[in-house]
Amino acid sequence: MPETPLRVLSVIPPMTQLNTPYPSTADLTGFLRSRGVDAVQEDLALALVLRLFSRDGLVEIRSRIEATPERQRSPRVQAFLAQFERYRTTIAPAVAFLQGRDPTLAHRICSRSFLPEGSRFESLDVYIDPEGGDPLAWAFGALGLEDRARHLATLYLNDVADVLREAVDPRFEFVRYAESLAQSQASFEPLAAALAEPLNLVDETLRALTLAAIARHAPQVVLLSIPFPGAVYGAFRIAQAIKARDPRIVTVLGGGFVNTELRELKEPRVFDYFDYVTLDDGERPILALLDHLQGGRGRSRLVRTFFRDAEGDKGKNGEVRYVNLGEADIAFAEVGTPTWDGLPLDRYLSVLDMLNPMHRLWSDGRWNKLTVAHGCYWKKCSFCDVSLDYISRYDGASAKTLVDRIEAIIAETGQTGFHFVDEAAPPKALKALAQELLDRGVAISWWGNIRFEKSFTPELCRLLAESGCIAVSGGLEVASDRLLQLMKKGVSVDQVARVTNAFTEAGILVHAYLMYGFPTQTVQDTVDALEYVRQLFESGCIQSGFFHRFACTVHSPVGQDPDAFGVKLVPLPPITFAKNDVRFIDPTGVDHDTLGVALNKALYNYMHGIGLEQDVRSWFADRVPRTRVPRNFIARALR
Numbered sequence: 001m002p003e004t005p006l007r008v009l010s011v012i013p014p015m016t017q018l019n020t021p022y023p024s025t026a027d028l029t030g031f032l033r034s035r036g037v038d039a040v041q042e043d044l045a046l047a048l049v050l051r052l053f054s055r056d057g058l059v060e061i062r063s064r065i066e067a068t069p070e071r072q073r074s075p076r077v078q079a080f081l082a083q084f085e086r087y088r089t090t091i092a093p094a095v096a097f098l099q100g101r102d103p104t105l106a107h108r109i110c111s112r113s114f115l116p117e118g119s120r121f122e123s124l125d126v127y128i129d130p131e132g133g134d135p136l137a138w139a140f141g142a143l144g145l146e147d148r149a150r151h152l153a154t155l156y157l158n159d160v161a162d163v164l165r166e167a168v169d170p171r172f173e174f175v176r177y178a179e180s181l182a183q184s185q186a187s188f189e190p191l192a193a194a195l196a197e198p199l200n201l202v203d204e205t206l207r208a209l210t211l212a213a214i215a216r217h218a219p220q221v222v223l224l225s226i227p228f229p230g231a232v233y234g235a236f237r238i239a240q241a242i243k244a245r246d247p248r249i250v251t252v253l254g255g256g257f258v259n260t261e262l263r264e265l266k267e268p269r270v271f272d273y274f275d276y277v278t279l280d281d282g283e284r285p286i287l288a289l290l291d292h293l294q295g296g297r298g299r300s301r302l303v304r305t306f307f308r309d310a311e312g313d314k315g316k317n318g319e320v321r322y323v324n325l326g327e328a329d330i331a332f333a334e335v336g337t338p339t340w341d342g343l344p345l346d347r348y349l350s351v352l353d354m355l356n357p358m359h360r361l362w363s364d365g366r367w368n369k370l371t372v373a374h375g376c377y378w379k380k381c382s383f384c385d386v387s388l389d390y391i392s393r394y395d396g397a398s399a400k401t402l403v404d405r406i407e408a409i410i411a412e413t414g415q416t417g418f419h420f421v422d423e424a425a426p427p428k429a430l431k432a433l434a435q436e437l438l439d440r441g442v443a444i445s446w447w448g449n450i451r452f453e454k455s456f457t458p459e460l461c462r463l464l465a466e467s468g469c470i471a472v473s474g475g476l477e478v479a480s481d482r483l484l485q486l487m488k489k490g491v492s493v494d495q496v497a498r499v500t501n502a503f504t505e506a507g508i509l510v511h512a513y514l515m516y517g518f519p520t521q522t523v524q525d526t527v528d529a530l531e532y533v534r535q536l537f538e539s540g541c542i543q544s545g546f547f548h549r550f551a552c553t554v555h556s557p558v559g560q561d562p563d564a565f566g567v568k569l570v571p572l573p574p575i576t577f578a579k580n581d582v583r584f585i586d587p588t589g590v591d592h593d594t595l596g597v598a599l600n601k602a603l604y605n606y607m608h609g610i611g612l613e614q615d616v617r618s619w620f621a622d623r624v625p626r627t628r629v630p631r632n633f634i635a636r637a638l639r
């Protein structure tokens with residue numbers, strides 16, 4: 001293809017996650033290099049945090065605060081100023097500690113006299129040792145000195161982030177940034193208005209980092225992959241800086257947010273920032289685009305790509321066009337091996353926010369992210385985006401190919417921890433993968449999402465553990481056989497009990513995704529679901545969980561056929577920008593917000609082994625009915 005070789009820079013925009021690179025640029029860079037493209041990558045999310053949370057960054061924050069009238073400074077900001085010298089001296093060591101570069105600092109951090117302590121440290125008061133001892137020792141006892149220090153250093157960083165939010169940019173958060181400007185925003189207007197605002201310190205820092213990356217790599221094409229709404233604003237600011245510096249650099253937008261929310265994009269102003277917007281897996285659309293940019297094909301022969309007609313051209317009016325030549329996607333077996341080359345792997349921050357053991361895996365430690373198969377083999381759950389490519393197009397690769405990729409990644413990164421990022425890794429493929437790892441003597445640790453389906457027999461769970469599986473997560477959703485059927489989840493509560501028990505017996509940590517507020521869910525269903533969850537914790541089947549409030553998306557079976565689920569959708573406004581969540585009216589009229597508070601409180605305690613003997617009604621503020629679930633239901637299912 002190439003006549004003039006193009007350099008392609010893939011960028012992770014802020015914010016995504018701090019402990020490990022988001023996989024999109026590693027996947028794309030690995031793929032493009034396998035096709036002979038000169039591809040490089042940058043993580044500007046990490047770079048932004050490291051710049052702001054440095055000695056110089058804190059000095060900048062202080063000077064912005066000092067430029068505001070004193071009466072406008074919140075108590076938190078005033079406390080920061082009062083302790084500024086301590087913050088300035090400790091920020092670099094605390095960051096180095098969280099990066100794993102200075103582990104012995106744990107002793108000083110745990111002394112509680114090294115780091116200044118702001119309001120985030122008040123959260124430690126929730127840990128109450130029933131015996132009256134040191135609450136942190138009780139909560140972290142089993143985890144040890146380093147983890148205690150990591151949690152304290154994380155609280156410290158969160159304190160500084162609070163100051164940044166209150167004094168500089170109210171939209172700043174570590175894992176999402178200015179999310180509300182993009183999430184299900186029918187109109188581009190709020191984002192356009194924010195992008196027209198003068199740059200604040202966060203914007204200026206991001207702009208400087210962007211221009212430095214452009215100077216370093218001199219790319220002709222920049223790909224911005226946005227996984228979530230909380231990375232949209234940052235991506236647009238990056239594109240804005242690039243276009244202001246050199247409008248000839250071609251900017252391309254893609255990623256999970258685009259694939260779910262921008263499918264009906266009509267807003268021409270998006271193309272003031274991006275020349276192209278691609279949908280679904282990026283590999284094929286980007287190959288077609290690079291071919292176009294090098295004169296190999298016209299624009300009308302692009303693949304799943306939006307662009308804006310040039311205004312004033314004959315018959316063109318500056319409108320958004322979508323073209324899709326319909327070329328087949330690259331097979332999963334052919335996408336190549338991700339590469340992290342160019343990313344500063346020793347600079348990611350292992351933060352320890354919560355004691356939830358599974359959340360710990362997400363935010364702590366650097367995991368190589370890899371996919372076992374493209375899409376979901378089940379693709380039936382009625383709350384899931386089953387109509388979209390990332391779920392519906394199931395495509396696997398042989399165990400040999402996967403282990404080849406694993407070996408190549410270990411050779412590159414020197415790290416053997418893997419997070420399989422599938423929505424639901426297929427049991428057959430996991431079995432073959434485990435066998436191949438064992439046959440080839442490749443020692444790794446891995447964890448990922450699965451469905452709690454019956455093919456995960458005790459024997460298979462033991463094999464997975466032997467191959468390095470340390471944790472699995474899966475959806476129990478609303479623990480109710482009626483609702484599980486309505487959801488087409490393909491599992492029942494007693495089956496989930498047996499499968500999770502098999503994992504636990506094999507020494508694998510089990511996390512359950514739990515849901516509330518599903519259409520037609522009554523108060524009685526909620527009480528019963530909590531009783532099942534209580535028994536699952538009590539029997540040791542699950543060790544971790546999280547309750548999500550059900551959200552209806554336009555791509556899910558509920559959003560596409562609400563009548564079948566007994567709900568009415570609230571009509572959406574005209575869409576020119578993002579479209580995803582849709583509000584609905586459930587005739588049961590249950591106040592799920594209030595119930596959700598009780599569910600989360602109960603779950604938090606169950607994870608600490610507290611309150612398992614209590615009647616589940618005791619967690620609810622209002623009177624709720626007694627559970628209909630027999631008290632030994634799960635114990636019986638296990639027998």
Ligand code: SF4
Binds near residue numbers: 379380424
């Ligand atoms: S919820 Fe999970 S198992 Fe169900 S269809 Fe979606 S990805 Fe597959």
